[in-house]
Amino acid sequence: MNAEFQQxxxxxxxxxxxxxxxxxxxxxQTEREKKVTARRAVWSGxxxxxxxxxxxxxxxTVETVRIEAENMLAMExxxxxxxxxxxxxxxxxxxxxxHIHAAFPVKxxxxxxxxRVRALIRPECDGSRTVSLSMYLENDGERKVPDxxxxxxxxxxxxxxxxxxxxxxxFPSLPRDCVSGFGxxxxxNGRDTASGENAVFYVKExxxxxxxxxxxxxxxxxxxxxxxxxxxxxxxxxxxxxVLAAGTETDTFTIEDRKGQICLEKRLExxxxxxxxxxxxxxxxxTQEGEYRICAGGTAxxxxxxxxxVLEDVTWKGINFLFCERCxxxxxxxxxxxxxxTYAEHKGLKLPYCGxxxxxxxxxxxxxxxxxxxxxxxxxxxxxxxSTLLCQRLMEEALWGLEFVFRTRFGDGYxxxxxxxxxxxxxxxxxxxxxxxxxxxxxxxxxxxxxxxxALAAECLGDYDRELAWRCAG
Numbered sequence: 001m002n003a004e005f006q007q008x009x010x011x012x013x014x015x016x017x018x019x020x021x022x023x024x025x026x027x028x029q030t031e032r033e034k035k036v037t038a039r040r041a042v043w044s045g046x047x048x049x050x051x052x053x054x055x056x057x058x059x060x061t062v063e064t065v066r067i068e069a070e071n072m073l074a075m076e077x078x079x080x081x082x083x084x085x086x087x088x089x090x091x092x093x094x095x096x097x098x099h100i101h102a103a104f105p106v107k108x109x110x111x112x113x114x115x116r117v118r119a120l121i122r123p124e125c126d127g128s129r130t131v132s133l134s135m136y137l138e139n140d141g142e143r144k145v146p147d148x149x150x151x152x153x154x155x156x157x158x159x160x161x162x163x164x165x166x167x168x169x170x171f172p173s174l175p176r177d178c179v180s181g182f183g184x185x186x187x188x189n190g191r192d193t194a195s196g197e198n199a200v201f202y203v204k205e206x207x208x209x210x211x212x213x214x215x216x217x218x219x220x221x222x223x224x225x226x227x228x229x230x231x232x233x234x235x236x237x238x239x240x241x242x243v244l245a246a247g248t249e250t251d252t253f254t255i256e257d258r259k260g261q262i263c264l265e266k267r268l269e270x271x272x273x274x275x276x277x278x279x280x281x282x283x284x285x286x287t288q289e290g291e292y293r294i295c296a297g298g299t300a301x302x303x304x305x306x307x308x309x310v311l312e313d314v315t316w317k318g319i320n321f322l323f324c325e326r327c328x329x330x331x332x333x334x335x336x337x338x339x340x341x342t343y344a345e346h347k348g349l350k351l352p353y354c355g356x357x358x359x360x361x362x363x364x365x366x367x368x369x370x371x372x373x374x375x376x377x378x379x380x381x382x383x384x385x386x387s388t389l390l391c392q393r394l395m396e397e398a399l400w401g402l403e404f405v406f407r408t409r410f411g412d413g414y415x416x417x418x419x420x421x422x423x424x425x426x427x428x429x430x431x432x433x434x435x436x437x438x439x440x441x442x443x444x445x446x447x448x449x450x451x452x453x454x455a456l457a458a459e460c461l462g463d464y465d466r467e468l469a470w471r472c473a474g
Contacts, residue, residue, distance in 0.1 A: 001309065001312060001313055002305075005316075009316055015316065015320050015323050015393060016323075017331075017332040017333065018320060018323065018324050018334060019316075019317070019320045028167075028168060031116070031170055031211075032168065034211040034212060034213065035211060036209050037211060037212060038113070038210040039207050039208065039210075040114065040208045041206070041207055042104070042182070042206040043104055043206045044071075044204075044206070045064055045066075050106065050108035050111075050208070051206075052105035052106075052107060053104075054103055054104045054105075055102075055103055056075075056101065056102065057101035057102075057183075058098045058099045058100065058101040059077040059078075059081065059085070059097065059100055060075065060077025060100045061074070061075070061076050062074070062075050062100070062101075065202075067202070071204075072203060072204035073203040074200070074202055075102050075184065075200070075201045075202075075203075076198055076199065076200045077100045077186075077198065077199055078197055078199075079097075079188060079189075079190060079191045079195055079196075079197065080190060080191055080197075080433075081097040081188065083432075084097070085098040091437050092435050092437060093419075093420045093435075093437055094364075094422055095422075096187055096188060096189045096190070097188040097189065098188055099188060100184075100186040100199065102185075103182075104181075106181065106182055109177075109178050109179045110176075110177055110178065111176040111208060112176055112177050114176075114210050115171070115211050115214035116171060116209050116211065116214070117135065117137075117168070117169045117171075117206065117207070117208060118169075118206070118207045119167050119203055119205060119206045120164050120165070120205045121159060121164070121167050121203050122162070122163060122164045122203075122204075123160075123161050123165075123202075124161075124162060124201070124202065125161055125196070125199045126198075127192075127194035127195045128161055128192070128195050128199070129161075129194060129334055130334060131158070131159045131161050132156055132157060132186075133156075133157050133159060133185075133186050133201060134154055134155060134156045134157070134186070135154075135155045135157065135169050135182075135183075136153055136155070136181070136182070136183060136184075137153050137171070137174065137182050138179065138180045138181030139174075139176050139178055140178045140179075141176075143175035144175075145176075152174060153174070155171075164204075170214060170215045170217060171217055172217070174217070184201070184203070187422070189423040189424060190426075191424055191426070192336055192338065192424045193338075194336060195424070221243075221245060221276060222244060222245050223245060224245045225299050226299075226301075227243070227294050227299075227301040228243040229242035229243070229294065231304060232314050233304045233305035233306060233307065235306075235307075235308065235309075235310055235311070236287040236289060236307065237287060238284075240283045240284045240306070241282050241284070242280070242301075243278055243280060243281075244268065244278065244279040244281060245278060245279070246270070246278050246279060249298065250268075250297045251267055252265060252267050252268060253281045253294055253295065254295045255286055255292050255295075256292065256300070257290055263288070263292065264283050266283065268280065268281055269282065281296065288306070289305075289306055290307075291303045291305050291306075292304060292305075292306060312390060315384070315390060316393075319394065322357055322373070322377075322397055325357040325360065326356075326357055326400065327339055327356055327358050327363070327365060328340065328352075328355045329400075338354065338425070338427075339354040339363070339421070339435070340354055341425050341427050341431075341434045341435070342354055342434070342436075343429070343434075343438060344408075344416035344440050345438075346410045346414050346440045347410070347412075351407065351408070351410065351416050351438075352407070353365060353435075355404035356370035356400070356404035356405070357373065362422040363421040363422055363424075364421045365421065365438075366418045366419075367404075367405060367408045367415060367416060367417050367418065367446065368417070368449050368450070370404055370405055371401070371405045372449065374398050374401040374402050374405060374457070377397055377401070378394075378453075378460045379456070381394035381398060382460055395464055399468075405454075408450075410440070412442075413442045414440055415442075415446065415447070416440055417438075417441040417446060418438070418439045419435055419437075419438045419439065421435055454472040455472070457469065457472040458473035
């Protein structure tokens, strides 16, 4: 473990607050550093661009305002509304309060000569610890966007609150020969513990840009100037391979160390799989600990380590992700104590359905997925017994999920099973924002999976919490 990450881990209390984000090493930062070869205004406060002034399509207001001698777009709406909008499930399942929706009339529809959209956006969402805004594009050309399954044409941006964000959506393979719609959407999804009354966003520049070496946004094959490899590194005795695009200008590759010395030179292996051609660089014989990079065809990759315990960093980062996803727990800098008013009902009983971890894409909950995550954590903790601190932290996170799985049982074979949820609720039971329609099932497979997790927990908890282990075996 490198010294910087070790320090961050210690400062987090070994994941009792989230690890810091290194935005300087993000994809977005790489995109900002690309050379721009052409630009065209999409919209400006002075009326220039290939789109007209936006209009509000749903909640709140969308207008051009003048602030600090600049014209800019302002989008605003309250975070709570008195009722679900038309078309929203009235039982609260996956319900939210609609969108702030700024739609731009498109005047010049052919955007194929540009690779991306770039905008300066400033959120002023008082008390909001996580802020996101989506950008969308619709195309009415030969290939429609979004497609029939609505899988394309949307880009979610994570924003820093109270400051200008340089936002880039790069889409070189997205159809855009006949752009028919463009705009911004913000899902109005209630108030977290610290949230203020309104969501407010300002936009002062929107541009189309062409760039050198536009990124590839879909598919698994690497680009011609990149290598796909284990960026976290490799164990000394583990297999070590990297994938390259077919057609590299050379048939050999080298591995270089930090001193600039060539440690290995080998031929690339040509591979064909399911109609795709690519190359493999196999450097498994390199076992000396250190930092290295792959070089081939005049291109050099980023540095990666070879050392014992390299996957321990990944494990800690995985714990960090789960900790940030905790439901019913105040995660510092992310959200407050949440969803205390989500519950299941069965034979006159009400069962609180907060705990475990939120779904990775929203705030939904699924008991079986939580149980399977508990299983993985317990198995990994058993493998890491020699690393006391890591093992203890894995057990702590596993027990957070295990308690939730316990709590979902009604005791007669039925259990609270799942809930679709994409909004914050106020924690007060009995008002309109409750999620009171948790699904309740008596499914053999779900009960079997949960029983298997309890059996594993009974084995793993013998020395950790003997009485809880007894309960798991009961």
